[in-house]
Amino acid sequence: MTAAETPGGLARVVPEYTGAEAAGGGxxxxxxLTQGVPWRVFTLADPDRLVLDFREVDWTGVDPALFAAEGLGAVRFGAFRDGWTRFVADLDRPLAVEEAGLSVSALTGQASLRVFLAPVSEAEFDARAGAPEDPRFDLPEPAPVEPARESARDGPLRIVLDPGHGGIDPGAEAGGVNEAHLMLTFARELREVLVRAGFEVVLTREDDVFVSLERRVARAHRARADLFISLHADSLAAGVAHGATVYTLSESASDAASAALAERHNRADLLAGLDLGGTDDVVADVLMDLARLDTQPRAEALARAMVDGIASATGHVNSRPLRSAGFSVLKAADIPSVLLEAGFLSTPEDLERLTDPDWRARLARGVRDGVRAWAAADAAEAALRRR
Structure with missing residues (x-):
């Protein structure tokens, strides 16, 4: 990590002097940058990526095409954590950081960052890859599995809404609309509807920032959520789909389209440059599977109630509105969790609906009605579950 002087305002990237090119075989x-900022650089494997972190840099006006160079693949950048932004470049071949340095002009205060990547063997790349130890960037400690709150005893039902994507990961994009912004807007609207109905509501993100899948679930645990609803509006590269769909967790997807959708959602952490190595825990997985024996039927009941509520409020759901797949964000063992695909940005009719505030208000009322019906039924069944 190289620290610079304390900045006096938000640093900006200067596009005219920014880019990448082949040099010295690498x-x-x-x-x-308009001023110096704290920064760090590292590489990650599986897939091979270059990652640059900055203390809040504004990338407005920067075209990813500036970084087109032999050896570099897709490039993305944007907000990553509160106060930090991230640049990620896929590597088409093994390239390791040979030199990296930031210099600040004593005359203008502008900062120049140069990184040179040199070719190495795949074995050497793998040996050198990995995020540096830094508590500001580490993922949260796994939360203990605790019994869900008894809502009738402890107060109003507490709902965590999870607007998908954000920051460096904009999600699906179509017609000048991106999924991250749209779902944050809908999450705020839905929160108001649910609060007026007497529920407590917490959002996993309040701004256009990246939140890892694990942190989304961890925030639901910290909030002691009674239920978790992840909000999305995806896009299909091929085929046509329309209408709202509610997903629950399963190891085997209900259909090929659901499997592909889950794979795209689960890749969000990789695309944002997170190091997921060494996260598997077989014993923990077994314990969570046991906990889900109680939670999963409740999640499936919630999905059915939400589909009924949305269909009644909007008159429009997918032809197969109940589906399942291995979405990582639904893996809280002790919280009934569902994922709502509000529609598909790749379908013009859905794009028009989702960008219409009046239609979103109807969708929000449908979700509210579904949650309210589920809560009543779940409370009636709670005594049976405790026996």
């Missing part, structure tokens, strides 16, 4: 990356 790649040279240049970024010009």
């Amino acid at each position: 790649v040279r990356l240049d970024l010009e």
